[in-house]
Structures are given as structure tokens and as C-alpha cells.
Amino acid sequence: MDLGRALLEFWKSTGLVNISPGQVVMILVGLVLLFLAIKKKFEPLLLVPIGFGAILANIPLAFIADATQNGFIGILYHSGVETGLFPLLIFMGVGAMTDFGPLIANPKTLILGAAAQFGIFVALLGALALGLTPWIDFNLFDAASIGIIGGADGPTAIYVTSRLAPDLLGPIAVAAYSYMALVPIIQPPIMKLFTTREERMIKMEQLRHVTQLEKILFPISVLIVCIILLPTATPLIGALMFGNLAKESGVVNRLSDTMQNALINIVTIFLGLSVGSKMQADKFLKLETLGILALGLVAFSIGTMTGVLLAKLMNKMSKSHPINPLIGAAGVSAVPMAARVANKVGQEENPHNFLLMHAMGPNVAGVIGSAVAAGVLLAIVPVIG
Amino acid sequence: MDLGRALLEFWKSTGLVNISPGQVVMILVGLVLLFLAIKKKFEPLLLVPIGFGAILANIPLAFIADATQNGFIGILYHSGVETGLFPLLIFMGVGAMTDFGPLIANPKTLILGAAAQFGIFVALLGALALGLTPWIDFNLFDAASIGIIGGADGPTAIYVTSRLAPDLLGPIAVAAYSYMALVPIIQPPIMKLFTTREERMIKMEQLRHVTQLEKILFPISVLIVCIILLPTATPLIGALMFGNLAKESGVVNRLSDTMQNALINIVTIFLGLSVGSKMQADKFLKLETLGILALGLVAFSIGTMTGVLLAKLMNKMSKSHPINPLIGAAGVSAVPMAARVANKVGQEENPHNFLLMHAMGPNVAGVIGSAVAAGVLLAIVPVIG
Amino acid sequence: MDLGRALLEFWKSTGLVNISPGQVVMILVGLVLLFLAIKKKFEPLLLVPIGFGAILANIPLAFIADATQNGFIGILYHSGVETGLFPLLIFMGVGAMTDFGPLIANPKTLILGAAAQFGIFVALLGALALGLTPWIDFNLFDAASIGIIGGADGPTAIYVTSRLAPDLLGPIAVAAYSYMALVPIIQPPIMKLFTTREERMIKMEQLRHVTQLEKILFPISVLIVCIILLPTATPLIGALMFGNLAKESGVVNRLSDTMQNALINIVTIFLGLSVGSKMQADKFLKLETLGILALGLVAFSIGTMTGVLLAKLMNKMSKSHPINPLIGAAGVSAVPMAARVANKVGQEENPHNFLLMHAMGPNVAGVIGSAVAAGVLLAIVPVIG
Amino acid sequence: MSVMQQGLVLMVTGMAVVFAFLVILIFITKLLSIVVRKYFPEKEVLIKPTPPAAKAIGSAPVGAHDGAEIAAAIAVAAAYAKR
Amino acid sequence: MSVMQQGLVLMVTGMAVVFAFLVILIFITKLLSIVVRKYFPEKEVLIKPTPPAAKAIGSAPVGAHDGAEIAAAIAVAAAYAKR
Amino acid sequence: MSVMQQGLVLMVTGMAVVFAFLVILIFITKLLSIVVRKYFPEKEVLIKPTPPAAKAIGSAPVGAHDGAEIAAAIAVAAAYAKR
Numbered sequence A, B, C: 001m002d003l004g005r006a007l008l009e010f011w012k013s014t015g016l017v018n019i020s021p022g023q024v025v026m027i028l029v030g031l032v033l034l035f036l037a038i039k040k041k042f043e044p045l046l047l048v049p050i051g052f053g054a055i056l057a058n059i060p061l062a063f064i065a066d067a068t069q070n071g072f073i074g075i076l077y078h079s080g081v082e083t084g085l086f087p088l089l090i091f092m093g094v095g096a097m098t099d100f101g102p103l104i105a106n107p108k109t110l111i112l113g114a115a116a117q118f119g120i121f122v123a124l125l126g127a128l129a130l131g132l133t134p135w136i137d138f139n140l141f142d143a144a145s146i147g148i149i150g151g152a153d154g155p156t157a158i159y160v161t162s163r164l165a166p167d168l169l170g171p172i173a174v175a176a177y178s179y180m181a182l183v184p185i186i187q188p189p190i191m192k193l194f195t196t197r198e199e200r201m202i203k204m205e206q207l208r209h210v211t212q213l214e215k216i217l218f219p220i221s222v223l224i225v226c227i228i229l230l231p232t233a234t235p236l237i238g239a240l241m242f243g244n245l246a247k248e249s250g251v252v253n254r255l256s257d258t259m260q261n262a263l264i265n266i267v268t269i270f271l272g273l274s275v276g277s278k279m280q281a282d283k284f285l286k287l288e289t290l291g292i293l294a295l296g297l298v299a300f301s302i303g304t305m306t307g308v309l310l311a312k313l314m315n316k317m318s319k320s321h322p323i324n325p326l327i328g329a330a331g332v333s334a335v336p337m338a339a340r341v342a343n344k345v346g347q348e349e350n351p352h353n354f355l356l357m358h359a360m361g362p363n364v365a366g367v368i369g370s371a372v373a374a375g376v377l378l379a380i381v382p383v384i385g
Numbered sequence D, E, F: 001m002s003v004m005q006q007g008l009v010l011m012v013t014g015m016a017v018v019f020a021f022l023v024i025l026i027f028i029t030k031l032l033s034i035v036v037r038k039y040f041p042e043k044e045v046l047i048k049p050t051p052p053a054a055k056a057i058g059s060a061p062v063g064a065h066d067g068a069e070i071a072a073a074i075a076v077a078a079a080y081a082k083r
């Protein structure tokens, strides 16, 4: 072989020659995600790895997302996402970082975490309706996975989708995390539409002190209820409550610290790259993706609405303990952004109204609520689908 | 399908309908372990994950401990415990946290770490005897794994059992860790039974300063002796001494710190959950488990006794350098509880007698001793069994 | 079986009986590596695990490096090195620890990172020449892997070798890391040979301040150039730039901290042990190893020389911005030792001349340069080989 | 049965279970709190005072360097140094 | 073609690509810097002063314990304590 | 041979090896210490003084805030801030 042929071989192996227009588009999408993460500070912990993963997965000839070629992100995806391991480890760390105190102090806010799951099922119906059109092909498994975007909880969405519709993991995870990042933009108009100025100004009573023993018994109680009622949700609820018990028990601080730091950080890096790697042009640039993105937005909006409406109703029914309806919006989960948004929208009307702690109750209730909804889908869809 | 059938399907998927009495018992056992860990502070770093793992593994329909169904603890067990990886990584971290200084300063206490291994072989014989009864079926592999509980060293027990009798891993690991946690209760009566008040009051000479070079050469020397004499023990001894060398060399502090923190913590979480998951009702609630628990207690007690008796003898034979026989009990390993117990029992007689450092010598010698015993079992049992 | 036979079995399982002379030699080599690491402080973060891994892998009957026997280092090697995962995770951490500021401030030093890669190809030619002799059998794949030692970059060498010539991984990794450790001994004579005293005394202008935005855009730009020009290098460059972007973006500090600490430390331990385990007597004690060690030294020396010579030329051509030729030697990579060596040799002539920051530019450019060279080899060798 | 009917059934079952689960949880949490606060009241509430630092940053108090606070700062610093 | 010729071809191609890549990178980096510094200048350079500690260690200044520095030390210490 | 005999044989072999191993280790450790202390004595014992903090916590010394200790506290705090 001569130098000419070598240069030719090299030329044939450049990206310039091999890259497809779709890959260019997806690399640009990855760059946009990085821009949103770094410049706009939208969920950077998630969008930096996801955006970078999207870029790396769309490089021709590099096979970075292909486990059969020993592509490193492909290996991470195969061993951690397909198995459901990574989302559960994230949940463990989330549990170790979550304070259920506000929920224990005011348990009726738990019900707001139920109301806000309505968006899940509306989006599920929407996906089935889209599936009836000739252009899009969504079955019940797909629809359930799409619906769970409305749970506003990344690990739950990934876990459910990896079990029911792994082919859709890319767009679903991206939609879930993107809308979680966009909560400060999506939620406020809806919150204002369904509340009056007076309602938004409602001040709530200060939360009582919660004892350590209550905080220790709470995760165990939730797990036991879940075992009795809904075993299919116990991987999610179990991981969450294990982390929380490790934190609240106070006797295994070194384990709880590791769950909250080294372990969750490592898994976040791996999971983010893996999720991003599912944004490969040939699988992502389809009509289905547009449908998923649209349905995800619907799910978030409906969930916000039903959360607010139930909170409104609760406020009407309990004169002695007023409830600011804004905290209902936090029931979608998206911890802690949704609670912060509730606080911020409240302070726009009354700068001295601190709703953050009150909104943390429905916010963490929303995590439980969407895990329960996930359990229902995992229990019933494979039977009837 | 109508709503009625959906609710029926849901009902059929509840825990209420599917849970077996055995699973209820094991979940209660898990709760008791959590209680002991959190309220009684019995080895919480181990019993919190083990207890939680036991609960999660006994949830019907959730398959959390089933690797073939992508159950997450099942995956951890399969990749880390079956392979022996997790116990060795724990040993690495233990090595990085161990100070062999007291042992180097007073090397004759090494022999106490040998004496206390006698319990291993008594329990082994006991298991073989039980195996001769018509109700229990223990072969030589099982008996060797049961005996190693007497090593009072969790990772060693798990490592040996994963190689010789993986089916018994649940009860053996639980027995090993439980009795390690119960050392403050099991050992003192035995220690007092075999010592006189005068012996318990013996003060020992202060330990000399040990140079860094001695501490660097010690782990290498132990490894070389082990290579020459007992290669089958080198995975355990090698991991331990690698961690120790990393610590004592002083040139790789960032690696040694990681072994002592992030790495050992992550593996402790994974190993604890994995071990707990072996407490599944159908495999745990058997007569064999009772036998294992009983033999484990025998092994601990005999080991404590022989450790104390040899220390007594050594004290009688060396008038110039008195040895408090209580430190012999620390030879079972169970680092550092057994050393603390020796110190505490000593201070009951004489509050000004500080035996802790003196007991650390036999205590870490016990770790080496049980790893050596493990090596013998791993070398001979497969040949003659 | 009687006691005699048991003792015989035990005797037959001792290291004394089973160890081969080659294994003894390799264990001694491991001890020498530990000595160099601990006493001489030669790259201890790498040589402590590598040396210990070499000892453990040469223990008879223990199979510690054999994944099929569940040997723990064998498992680490199989899952992390064969797949290329570990070197890329190291690169991620290296990226998160690298400051490309000096390079951005003085971009023409990038070209020094190109010149110093010449050693790679000289060693490659040398390997092919050796392959023509009757005693040594190197093909093009082997030669490319041997050449990459001249990249003076451990992860790059391991990554390329795991793809092209996994059988040679042991000696190649050992050569790469050993010569990186020996940079303070290998480079200075060559640097002095090719520079005059006046050149070594040249002071360089102070580097300008680099803005955060430049530091954010730089890793993205490098990755895009790499995608367009050389997709086969994107796993390496991508991992490096992902880590760097995580650091410079400033919005994911907890991820960047984890990459720089827990994650890279864990992987360093695992990778070091794995690499060391490839020093098994039967595979390492061959004529080929001597050839590899010799060629590695040639590669380092030639790379140092060409780096210095190009820097000399650049200095001659740019009177207004003088360049001290010593910084050319840093272009081989071996971050940050090579830069420190440049600084030290400079200060031998003029104690007030601080070249460290100036040498960091070519030093990190060398990392990019050797990753690019790796990409060329990965692209062309499988086609023409 | 059409797929849309399946969806509707899922919606009704799903929301019913979610509400049932969380309503049960409300009662259990309340019950738990009552039992704990009645039979296991906390002996002494752990006071976690705002660290002096928080104040110090804002106001840079002139009199801040009394012995105790400095001792605390040194103590904390040393504690971290030992890690 | 002999194996040595293959090697020579690899050498020429390899060094050419390495140089081409890094020369392109030089131009891009320069262009980038020009664009950034012209259109996106840093509003205010983040001053990262040498920590007083660096000085303090060397010289143990007598007058170092004015309120502000102590407050800062306490603040930093407390910040780490809270982690 | 019965299984109990096998067990007894294991016991004797096992305890013999464990004792042999640890007795050999005693001699090697002693030998090592002798050699090290004779031929490689430590030039200077690394003094690791009790950190002042340990004292400070207990006694909150009035005169504790002399320049050096404060400087040290600031230094340590700053060192951790830089991580």
C-alpha cells in the first residue's frame, strides 16, 4: 500500500465524509442542551451529561454508544440502565437527601402528591389516541411509558420505560428531564390561571417540629404500605426509603454521606451519559419523538393543574388551616424546583410569604405518588397489554 | 377488559393476596435487625443494609433479589458476592483502616490470633455431627463454611462460603455479622469464667514506638509468608495487605482515603443489601438455619475461650512481661469490638487499666488467623470433600 | 483419609512446592516496583497498585488474575480494561483536573504537542524491524501498540493496546507508566544535549488571563474538530473534554469533584491492579518484553528530542515572543512531570526563571497530540494491517 | 375492547390506587405521629443553632473574636485537617 | 509492499494528521479567543486573591487577627462543618 | 473413613497450619524489627502534636487567639476552601 492509499483510507475515515445530516442535527441538539445547562442553568447536573452523551453517541464510526463494540457509554447503558440499576441507585441517594419532615408535619398534603399524577394518565390516553393515527405507532406499553413523563421524576421515568418500552428510553428520558428543567417556565402561567390573587397570598401556619423517631418510622411505614398494596412499586419505593432510613436513623452516617455524594454523583454521570446516548439520530429523529415531547408537556401541565385545583378545594374545605393552592403545583414532584417555583410565585404577590417548606410536603409526596402510579402501570400493563 | 377486571387484576397483584406466612416472618426478622441496628446500635453499618435487604427480598412479585428478572439486589449479589469481589474490596478498605502497630510492637500476641480460631474447627465438627442426623443435611463443604463463622470476620465468612457453599450464604453471613454485633454480650461471661479477678487486673507494659519502615515491611512480609505457605489464602491476605500498604506507605494517600471511605462505603451498602437478600423465606426458614445459628454461637464461644486460655498460659510462662488474659478474647477478630470488650471488662476491675491498644494486637492477628484458617479450608476441603 | 494424607495435600498446595522460578522473578519485579514507588516516589499512584498486582498475579494456585476462576483482579481486568472503560474514566478525571488555560493563552504551543509524537512512529518502525528478526514476532497491530508508549500517556496506551494487541497489554502498560515515572531521569540529558545554555536561560512573556468562556468553548471546539477529522479518537478526546467541560462550566461542581476524586481514585486502584496482573511470568518473561521496554525508551527519547528541536526552531523564527526550547520536551505529555522537569532544568541555569506554566501548554497539548496519534493508528492499522 | 377503553380503565384504576395509597398513608402518618408523640416524646430537642459563621459573613462583627469563637473556628478547621 | 513500507506510510500519515489537527486547533483557538474577547468580554474579572493563609503561614503576622479575617476563617470553617 | 474423621483431620491440620503460620510470623516480625531498628533507625520521629483544637474545645483558653494559631486556623480553613 502506498502513501496515497493511506491518505485515502484516512480521508474515508474522517467524520466529514461519514457524518449523516441527522447526526449533525443531533450534535447540534446536544450543544443546545449544553447551552441550556451551562448558560441558562437548567438542571445542569442532568443536562451536561445528557447533552454530552448525545454528542458522543452521534459520532460516526466511533460506536461510543454500542456495547457490542465495547463503546464505553454503550457498556454503561447496558449494565446500568437496561437493568434498572442506575435509576434505583439515584433514588437511594435522593432518599438520603430528602427530608420528609414537612410531609409528616402536615400529612394531608400527601393527597396533593396524588392529584398531580393525573397528568400521567391523560398523557397515556393521548399517546393511545396518537397510536390510532396512521403515522404514529404507540401501543399500551409505549403509552404507559410516555405517560410516566408526567410523574416529573427522572429515575421513575427511566425505570418504568426500561421495563415497558426500552426503545423509547431516549425521547422519554430527555422529555422528562427537559420539562423538569423547564418547570420554572411551564408551571407559573398555569398556577396563575387557576388561582386568584387572594389565594396566592394565603399564608400558611408554621409547621410543627417533627421528632427523629417519626422520621425513622415514616420510611418504614411507607414501605410496608407499599408491600401490602403494590409490590411492583417496591423497587422504587424501597430504594428511596432505604436511603431515607440511612439518613434519618443517624447510625450509618458514613453510608448516608456516600449515598448523597460519591455514589449518586458517579451514577448521575453514568446515567446522564447513557440517557443522552439514546438520542441517536436514526432513533430520535422520528415523528414519535415529537409526539412524546408534546405529550410530556401536556402531562406536566395537566398534573400542575390538577394539583392546584385539589389544593384550592382543600383550602375551601378547611377554613381553620388555610392552604395556599400554589403548593398543589409542587405535587408533580420535580424536587426541589417545583417547590421553589411555588415559593417564588407566592412571593410575587407577597414578598413576606414563605411557602417553600409548605411546598416541600406535596413535592416529596409527588415522588411517592409517581412511584405508586409507576407501580400500577408495571402491575397492570403487562397483564392487559 | 372492563374496570372490574382491572381492579381484580390489581387486587390479584397486591401483597395482601400474594404474601406467604414465611415472607411475613422474614420481613419481621428484617424489622428486628433494623431495630437492633438503630435502637441498640448493634453493628448498624452492617445490620441496616442487611435488615433492609431482608425486607426487600421477601416482597412477593417484586423479584428484587432475582438477577434473572433484573432485580437490583439480585444483580448486586450476582456480580459482587458470587464472584467474591465485594468481600475482598471490603478487606482492602479494612486493611487501609488497620494499624498493625500494636502487633508489631508486641508480636507474640500474634499467637493469640491463632488460638482463637479453634472455634472454627469445633463448629465444623459440630456441623458434621448435625449432618449425621436424619433431619439436617450438611456435607463437608457446608461444615467448613459454617465453621468459618467462628472466624468472627464477615468478609472472610462471605468469601469462603461463596466458594464452598453458596446456598448457605444467607444464614452464615447473618450469623457471622449478628454474633460480631453481639460480641459485647457473648464474650464477657466467658472471659470472666476463665479468668481470676487478679488476672483481669493485670497491667501490661506500654507498647514501644513502631517506625514507619516496620509498618511498611509488615504487610509485605505477611503476604510473602502467605505466598510460600498458603497460596489459597492470598486473595484475602493480599487484599488486606494491599490496603494496609497503601495506608502505611504514605505515598498514595488519595487512594488509601478512597479505600477507607467512598469505596468501602459503596461496597458495604451493596454487600449488606446482597447478604440480607439471601434471607428469603423459602431458603432461610429451615432447620438448617437454626443449626447454623447455634453452631455459630458455639464457634464464637469456643474461640473466645481458647483465646483467653492461651493468653492465661502465656501470662503464666512470661513473668517479666505480664499478659492480661482478657486480651486473648480479642483474638477472635470482630475488629474493633472484641478489643473494646477486652478493655471494658478490664476496666470493670480496675478503671485505670487501659487494655485497648494491647488488645488491638490479638484483634488484628485474629483477622490474619481467620484468613489463614480460611485458606486451609479452601485448600483441603475441595480435595478431600 | 488420614492425617498424613491431609498434611501431604496441604504440603502439595503450598507455594513452596508450586511456585515457578519465573513467578519468583516476577514477584521480585513487583517488589522492585513497590520500592521505586514508595522509596523513590516514582509515580506511586500507579506503581503501588501495579507492583502489588504483579505480585498477586504470580501466586501459584490462587488464580487472582483469572476471571474464569472468579479471581478478583481477573474480574476487574475483564470488565474494565478489556472493554476500554477504565482508561476512559481515568481520562474523564484527568480532563476534570486539567487547566487548558496556558494552552489557550499561547495556542502556538499546541504544535509542540504534535512534534513530540514523532517518537511514537519511530518506535513503531523499530518494532516492525524487530518483527523481521527470527527471534521476535511483532505484527503491525503489535507495533502500533508499542509505538503508542511514546505518547507518554498511560490511559491512551492502555486504550489503544486493549483494542489492537491485548496480549501485549502487560509489558506496554508497564513500560508506559515506568518511563512516565522515569521522565525526570530520561529527559534532562536529552534536553541539555539539544539546547545551548543561552536557550535554556530564555525567559518567556507572562501568559495573559484567559476568560471562563474561552475555557468552556475550548473543550467543545477540540471535540468538534476531532469529530470532523478523526472520529476514532473521539472516545479518548471525548472523555477528556467531558471531564474538562464539567470542570470549567462551573455548574456541575459536584460531578467534577467526584470525577477528580472518588471516581478516578477507584478506577486508578482497579486499573493499576489490572495492569500489574498482566505481568504474569509466562507472558511477561519473554524476549518480546525486552524489545518493548527498549522501544519504549527509544520512543520517549525521540519524542523529547523532536519536541525540543521544534521549540528551538520556533524560538529562532519568532524573535518578538521568545520560546525556551526546554518546554518542547513537555510535549510528550507525562502530565505534569514533564512540565516540572522543563521548569527544573530551566532553573538549573537561572533560578529565577519560572517555566512551569509555559511548559503546561505543550504538556497538555501532548495529551491531545497522543490521543490524535492513537486515533490515526486505530483508524488505519485495522484497514491495512 | 378498544385500546382507548383500556386506557380509560388504566386511568381510573391508576388514579384510584394512587389516591387510596396516599390517603392510607395520611392516616398511618397521623396515627404514627400521635403514638410517637404520646408514648415516645423526645426527651430534649436537639438544638442546632445557626452557626456563628452565618452571622459573621453578613456583619463582620468587630467583637467577634472572643476566645470561644476563635477556639471553635480552630477546632473545626483542625477537625477537617485531620480527615 | 513490505511491512517496513507500511510502517513508513503510517509514520508519514500519522505525523501529517497530528500536525494538521493541532495546527487547525491553533487557528480555531485563536479565532475563539478573538471572538470571545471582542464580543463577550468578561464584565468583571473574578478576583481570586491569594488566600491570606498563604501569607500567614510564612510570616505569622502579628496584626493578622483583625475582625474580618477571623470572621472569614470562622465562616469557611463553618461552611465545611455544614457539609 | 467417616466424615467425622475427615473433620478431625481438618481440625488438626487447620490448627497446626494456623499456629505454624502465626509462629513463623512472630519470628519474622521480630527479625524485621531488629533489622529495621538497627540498620534503618528513624532519623527523627515525626511529631504529630495534638492539634490545638483538641485543647481549645475543652478549655476555651482566654489567651488562645495569638497570631500564630489564628493564622493556622485561617490557613487550614483556606486550604479546605481551595479543594
Ligand code: NA
Pocket: A150, A151, A152, A153, A331, A332, A333, A334, A366, A367, A369, A370, A371
Ligand atoms: Na410525581
Ligand code: NA
Pocket: B150, B151, B152, B153, B331, B332, B333, B334, B366, B367, B369, B370, B371
Ligand atoms: Na478471626
Ligand code: NA
Pocket: C150, C151, C152, C153, C331, C332, C333, C334, C366, C367, C369, C370, C371
Ligand atoms: Na503525548
